[in-house]
Amino acid sequence: MGSEEFRDEFIQKARREREKLEEVRHSEEVVEEEIRQSIYDEVVTIFGIPVIFRDHSIIEDKAVIRMPEDFTSRTEEEIASVYFLGSRPKYVFSNGYLNFMVAFNWTNNVMPDSSIFDFTKFAKQSIDRIGPKAHFMNEEKLTREGSSLSILQFVAQTIDSVNYNVMFFASLEGRLLIGSATFDQKYAKRLLPLVLEMVKSFRIRQEKEEES
8 A cells, every 4th residue: 555545544534533523522412411501510511522601791891791711702804704794793702613602793773771672573573684584483581680681593594504593682881782692503402502591691780890
């Protein structure tokens, strides 16, 4: 066997081993074991990867959300490379190896807290109009610490995949804040419980917190 044939065989063997490892990481057994976890556990295993969650202060320290410890804010260039179609969020957090990211767009649209739940109806109509037909999965309305949080789940077709979107709306200093967590629908069984916990951990800092 020549050196080139040996190299090709080695590459193919390595690829097969990697594919087997991926199958194990995403197997039903692994998923069933992992979906019993919470982002408030000391360590969370996501597709076999140990992850530590912690509270992150975001949007100029005006809000808090619990995310993987090594999630970092992406640069404008990195955001542009991912969101090359349509409007881009200003803040995007990820770590490069987990299969989801979290994004925020603090708009200039005036939006009092009392209008957040009504705005969700408008958001659903807008999502239906501007993109591929969306299939809405669920909607939740939460009120905590005097502020409203509306959560909208929907599935939408992209160029090369089907994305599961968890979009959420809040009023920050009287302006509309839109957050979203996105991942491939094929990972929904594993990621959706964690992502929903993350979204529901979002809260706006109170004045006394900002001063302390």
